[in-house]
Amino acid sequence: xxxxxxxxxxxxxxxxxxxxxxxxxxxxxxxxxxxxxxxxxxxxxxxxxxxxxxxxxxxxxxxxxxxxxxxxxxxxxxxxxxxxxxxxxxxxxxxxxxxxxxxxxxxxxxxxxxxxxxx
Numbered sequence: 001x002x003x004x005x006x007x008x009x010x011x012x013x014x015x016x017x018x019x020x021x022x023x024x025x026x027x028x029x030x031x032x033x034x035x036x037x038x039x040x041x042x043x044x045x046x047x048x049x050x051x052x053x054x055x056x057x058x059x060x061x062x063x064x065x066x067x068x069x070x071x072x073x074x075x076x077x078x079x080x081x082x083x084x085x086x087x088x089x090x091x092x093x094x095x096x097x098x099x100x101x102x103x104x105x106x107x108x109x110x111x112x113x114x115x116x117x118x119x
Contacts, residue, residue: 022115036110039086044069045079049088053102061097 025033039045051068052060062076069076080100083089088107089100 033113036086036088039082039088042079042082044071044076045083048076048079049083049102052089052100053107059099059101061094061099063097 091098091100
């Protein structure tokens, strides 16, 4: 009977890693962290994360974000879904709208991984 380790999300993996400046990460960790960095490497998603984080109460729905982009609402929703799936955003449904909130602990873990000082 083999024991398998639980699968971690990219943000959970980042939280478990030592800062890159302290020691190299392993191949398995790099594979699990890459989707998080890939999600952030898209300019639309990076802007969306910033817009949500800087919005009133650090929460926004697609209706609050549409005007910042020359993109359709379904496209913006897709990008928000990607950010949610890698663990950077939480979401909650209220009526017909889905509201997104930045997961501060995920950004903190990412900052720590990259060697930044987190307040």
